[in-house]
Amino acid sequence: MPKQSKPYPPAVEAVTHQPVFEWKKITGTLVGYWFPDYMDKLNVPGYHLHFISADKQQGGHLLDCRLSTATIDLDWIDSVKLLIPQNAEFQQANLTIYSKTDLEKVEGDKHQ
Ligand SMILES: [Zn+2]
Secondary structure, eight states, rough: OOOOOOOOOOOOGGGGGGGOOOOOOOOOOEEEEEGGGGTTTTOEEEEEEEETTTTSSSEOOOOOOOOSSOOOOOOOOOOOOOOOOOHHHHHHHHOOOOOOHHHHHOOOOOOO
């Protein structure tokens, strides 16, 4: 999603203007994580993957993909470090206004 400016639109609105690219037969690396359902207040449950092409010229948040060949490495993460901004703007922000449906729109297709 492109950088936003103040007054910041809700993410569910900003995502409607995000550029979407489609690449075929491209080689690169996917990196991401899977977030469990029981932590749905911190992030959208499911997979969250980012792509970068082998030549490092294309990439971004992955909405969908099909793999022809892949090497997969998995790691188990047993902790999450959460950094909370220490400023008045963040402290006064209304972060409870998003519905689960809105968050799924922001994150894209969760059937990856
Ligand atoms: Zn992302």
